[in-house]
Amino acid sequence: QVQLVESGGGLVQAGASLRLSCAASGGTFSSYSMAWFRQAPGKERELVAIIKWNGENTFYENFAKGRFTIFRDNAKNTMYLQMNSLRPEDTAVYYCAARESRDYAYISTAYDYWGQGTQVTVSS
Numbered sequence: 001q002v003q004l005v006e007s008g009g010g011l012v013q014a015g016a017s018l019r020l021s022c023a024a025s026g027g028t029f030s031s032y033s034m035a036w037f038r039q040a041p042g043k044e045r046e047l048v049a050i051i052k053w054n055g056e057n058t059f060y061e062n063f064a065k066g067r068f069t070i071f072r073d074n075a076k077n078t079m080y081l082q083m084n085s086l087r088p089e090d091t092a093v094y095y096c097a098a099r100e101s102r103d104y105a106y107i108s109t110a111y112d113y114w115g116q117g118t119q120v121t122v123s124s
Helices: none
Strands: 003-007 010-013 018-025 033-039 046-051 058-060 068-073 078-083 092-099 118-123
Touching (some): 033 068, 046 068, 046 078
Antiparallel strands (some): 018 078, 033 046
């Protein structure tokens, strides 16, 4: 059973940066495609970014392009999300997800494992 544990969330002011981490255990991390999703209060969970198993291919939603960077260290079984120029509308619980496939998937139901989430709050 794969376990995912996020960390790195917190309360920051607009314009600040945060780096989220997602540590994986119990599976073959290097063979999974991984993603970050987020869910704001009263809203549906939405995709933030995806990274393929080898770290060489990534995808970002428009709101994340140019501000967020997804990357992974397969030797450490860890995925990251570097978030810069944070805005109040980035406030949400951020979740990491793993998919037992080397291909992209854009919808949450395609992911097999989820972390418990980490809260990111951006004040104006």
